Amino acid sequence: xxxxxxxxxxxxxxxxxxxxxxxxxxxxxxxxxxxxxxxxxxxxxxxxxxxxxxxxxxxxxxxxxxxxxxxxxxxxxxxxxxxxxxxxxxxxxxxxxxxxxxxxxxxxxxxxxxxxxxxxxxxxxxxxxxxxxxxxxxxxxxxxxxxxxxxxxxxxxxxxxxxxxxxxxxxxxxxxxxxxxxxxxxxxxxxxxxxxxxxxxxxxxxxxxxxxxxxxxxxxxxxxxxxxxxxxxxxxxxxxxxxxxxxxxxxxxxxxxxxxxxxxxxxxxxxxxxxxxxxxxxxxxxxxxxxxxxxxxxxxxxxxxxxxxxxxxxxxxxxxxxxxxxxxxxxxxxxxxxxxxxxxxxxxxxxxxxxxxxxxxxxxxxxxxxxxxxxxxx
Amino acid sequence: xxxxxxxxxxxxxxxxxxxxxxxxxxxxxxxxxxxxxxxxxxxxxxxxxxxxxxxxxxxxxxxxxxxxxxxxxxxxxxxxxxxxxxxxxxxxxxxxxxxxxxxxxxxxxxxxxxxxxxxxxxxxxxxxxxxxxxxxxxxxxxxxxxxxxxxxxxxxxxxxxxxxxxxxxxxxxxxxxxxxxxxxxxxxxxxxxxxx
Numbered sequence: 403x404x405x406x407x408x409x410x411x412x413x414x415x416x417x418x419x420x421x422x423x424x425x426x427x428x429x430x431x432x433x434x435x436x437x438x439x440x441x442x443x444x445x446x447x448x449x450x451x452x453x454x455x456x457x458x459x460x461x462x463x464x465x466x467x468x469x470x471x472x473x474x475x476x477x478x479x480x481x482x483x484x485x486x487x488x489x490x491x492x493x494x495x496x497x498x499x500x501x502x503x504x505x506x507x508x509x510x511x512x513x514x515x516x517x518x519x520x521x522x523x524x525x526x527x528x529x530x531x532x533x534x535x536x537x538x539x540x541x542x543x544x545x546x547x548x549x550x551x552x553x554x555x556x557x558x559x560x561x562x563x564x565x566x567x568x569x570x571x572x573x574x575x576x577x578x579x580x581x582x583x584x585x586x587x588x589x590x591x592x593x594x595x596x597x598x599x600x601x602x603x604x605x606x607x608x609x610x611x612x613x614x615x616x617x618x619x620x621x622x623x624x625x626x627x628x629x630x631x632x633x634x635x636x637x638x639x640x641x642x643x644x645x646x647x648x649x650x651x652x653x654x655x656x657x658x659x660x661x662x663x664x665x666x667x668x669x670x671x672x673x674x675x676x677x678x679x680x681x682x683x684x685x686x687x688x689x690x691x692x693x694x695x696x697x698x699x700x701x702x703x704x705x706x707x708x709x710x711x712x713x714x715x716x717x718x719x720x721x722x723x724x725x726x727x728x729x730x731x732x733x734x735x736x737x738x739x740x741x742x743x744x745x746x747x748x749x750x751x752x753x754x755x756x757x758x759x760x761x762x763x764x765x766x767x768x769x770x771x772x773x774x775x776x777x778x779x780x
Numbered sequence: 781x782x783x784x785x786x787x788x789x790x791x792x793x794x795x796x797x798x799x800x801x802x803x804x805x806x807x808x809x810x811x812x813x814x815x816x817x818x819x820x821x822x823x824x825x826x827x828x829x830x831x832x833x834x835x836x837x838x839x840x841x842x843x844x845x846x847x848x849x850x851x852x853x854x855x856x857x858x859x860x861x862x863x864x865x866x867x868x869x870x871x872x873x874x875x876x877x878x879x880x881x882x883x884x885x886x887x888x889x890x891x892x893x894x895x896x897x898x899x900x901x902x903x904x905x906x907x908x909x910x911x912x913x914x915x916x917x918x919x920x921x922x923x924x925x926x927x928x929x930x931x932x933x934x935x936x937x938x939x940x941x942x943x944x945x946x947x948x949x950x951x952x953x954x955x956x957x958x959x960x961x962x963x964x965x966x967x968x969x970x971x972x973x974x975x976x
Binding site: 438442447480481485486497507508 | 798801802806809810813814815817818821823826827830834835838839914915918919933936937938942943958961962965966968969972
């Protein structure tokens with residue numbers, strides 16, 4: 403090949419077989435040491451002392467001089483060889499690009515760190531900003547859905563007759579809840595376990611709720627008695643329904659107190675009558691007779707007064723029965739006071755018979771006097 | 781005077797003066813890119829080296845204590861980045877892209893008349909041909925050098941640095957650099973002699 407002669411300028415064996423020293427062993431060793439330094443001598447990296455020694459040796463050694471020439475030729479060839487930097491960056495375009503990119507990165511590094519501020523629906527804003535047409539269409543659809551679906555639902559939610567939430571497992575009603583609630587409906591159904599009636603109360607407090615159970619349930623009973631005691635806040639029908647429910651538990655002191663209160667204070671005579679009817683099956687504890695006497699004197703409704711007479715008769719009859727039992731058992735020490743109370747009741751009935759403006763009341767009082775007089779009074 | 785000025789530039793850059801830092805970059809970045817191009821051969825790799833090296837300089841400038849010249853410190857960073865990239869490339873030869881050919885200038889850099897001018901060297905044509913062939917063989921032989929030997933050979937013969945400065949740049953002793961240069965020269969000679 404044409405270049406073959408050129409490559410022969412770099413023989414692998416850097417040591418010639420014959421040195422200027424005449425091929426002696428000592429001369430070869432000296433040349434070997436010199437050879438190690440020729441690489442650095444060729445590129446000017448020997449100390450002045452080494453250079454002096456090398457110059458002296460090279461002046462006398464043809465082989466080492468030849469090797470030095472080869473080293474220099476190799477270096478020159480390498481230096482003459484075109485470098486990638488010479489070719490790739492002729493127009494300095496690469497350098498300009500590098501500088502520009504570096505400047506950008508330095509800008510990024512120097513920029514103050516933006517604190518990530520939470521923006522509600524930031525993603526939605528960005529999405530809408532980039533897609534104005536789609537955003538407009540989406541807003542129109544949203545408006546339609548809002549107008550046709552959500553607003554009617556809200557109206558329904560505020561409706562008293564609307565769907566209620568079952569809060570059976572809810573904690574007990576507080577006095578504050580009771581004071582703010584309204585009973586919008588009450589429904590009775592036969593109990594599944596024959597313990598009485600099941601009651602469903604639809605309440606309208608801060609949020610609609612439905613209370614289910616029977617009159618034995620303390621929460622149900624509490625609501626019922628509250629309605630009866632605070633009759634002015636509830637409809638007549640609701641009060642009557644509540645009285646119907648409560649008559650099952652007249653043995654309960656709280657219930658009886660509520661019924662007596664309704665009998666004497668409720669604005670509606672029908673409610674007062676119903677309250678008195680509910681008390682038919684209860685035994686008189688003394689307090690009831692006093693209230694009945696008050697009703698007989700002050701209630702404007704003849705029907706209420708008649709029902710009070712009925713209850714008073716029952717009370718007197720019961721008292722008479724209890725007195726006979728006590729006499730048989732030898733316990734007659736309270737007779738004096740009981741007689742006085744009974745006498746008071748008789749006087750009240752006598753007054754009614756004579757003075758009540760209602761003929762019906764007068765007739766019923768007369769019948770009552772006959773009834774109790776024949777059985778209990780001497 | 782120039783050294784004093786450079787010291788002031790470095791001090792200002794350490795104090796956060798962006799203009800001072802950019803002035804330092806402009807003083808040396810041409811040499812840095814040249815070194816990177818010659819070592820990496822591929823412009824995109826050289827560009828990565830340039831960016832990574834100067835960003836390291838920027839981030840670590842506060843650690844520079846003037847115990848050596850800024851130039852030496854900069855070259856230490858650049859050569860380390862180059863060595864890392866060359867080692868990565870050696871461990872993943874499948875990632876290697878074609879390197880820039882020595883005819884790059886003919887391909888993209890100049891027009892027809894420019895090429896004609898270059899192909900009319902004052903030297904005789906035979907020598908030009910021999911020179912091209914030799915250059916190709918030397919380039920092939922260079923590929924056989926280890927990354928460190930390549931860096932040392934490049935810095936010595938193409939950047940013109942003294943061995944002591946190369947040692948400073950590589951964070952090693954002058955003796956170690958001498959050994960690397962000696963091995964590199966021997967390898968080149970052996971490679972070229974095999975082509976005989």
